[in-house]
Amino acid sequence: MFQLFESTDVYIxxxxxxxxxxxxxxxxxxxxxxxxxxxxxxxxxACFLILIKKYRRIGITIFISIFLCALIGNIILKPLIKRIRPFDLVYFTQLLISAPKDFSFPSGHTMASFASATIIISQNKKWGIYAFILAFLIGFSRLYLFVHFPSDVIIGAIIGSILGIFSIKLYNIFIGQVKNVPY
Structure with missing residues (x-):
């Protein structure tokens, strides 16, 4: 079963x-x-948004989500799963960027992008659509550049979206309910 899954990834x-x-x-x-x-x-x-009082909540929440993405993706999942990169699996030598040194699963680029886009769309639908388009393009770029498998990107997008929602909830619990704070 895993071999079929991996061969589909390589085929794509x-x-x-x-x-x-x-x-x-x-x-x-x-x-x-x-x-x-x-x-x-x-x-x-996020830094720019924090400077604008009206959008400070979004900026802080994006920071929370990126921290969670790094923790879950880079510190926990990548070393635990240890999936090699596609260019190493099939000896693809035509890379257009420097070969990443860490493991492949999940895509951290995609995870952080979808987490951020999820947060943005929760507060501003128009800008959220643009953020999701950029998140999709970043995820696709990882496939185009042959540095991630499609399943790395898809799962990265799912985990990122979940962490974006979770970050909103964390903000509401720990920051959003505090009175007399200019957030």
């Missing part, structure tokens, strides 16, 4: 390589994936 990756790969995307996808590196885009956005 090669389908992307055979049907979507082109010189334009070869330039754009590394840039899109950089937006998700270390959650840098989402952390920068």
């Amino acid at each position: 990756l090669f389908f992307i390589q055979n049907h979507f790969k082109n010189s334009f995307l070869d330039k754009v996808m590394p840039l899109i994936t950089k937006l998700g590196s270390l959650g840098i885009f989402w952390i920068t956005l």
Whole structure:
């Protein structure tokens, strides 16, 4: 069963390589994936939002979610599951970015992106749609660049969305209910 699952993952990756790969995307996808590196885009956005009183809640909640994503994804799941990267499995040598050194499952880029997008859409539907489009593009970039399996990205999106919801609940419990605090 696991072999069928893994072969489907590899099939999808090669389908992307055979049907979507082109010189334009070869330039754009590394840039899109950089937006998700270390959650840098989402952390920068959260910092900016914290400076604006009206959006401070969203910024703080994004910080909470990124912390949880790093804890759950990078500190717990990746070392526990130890899934090798697809380029190592099939000896794919045409990487357009530096080869990541950590394990593959789940996709941290995707997890942080979907957590952040979930938080944004909970507060602002219009901006949330844009955030989800960016989250999807970041997840797809990981497949295009052959550094994650589709299941890494899908599960990363699911876990990220759940952690986004959980972060909202944590904010409401610990910060949102405090009186006389300018949040």
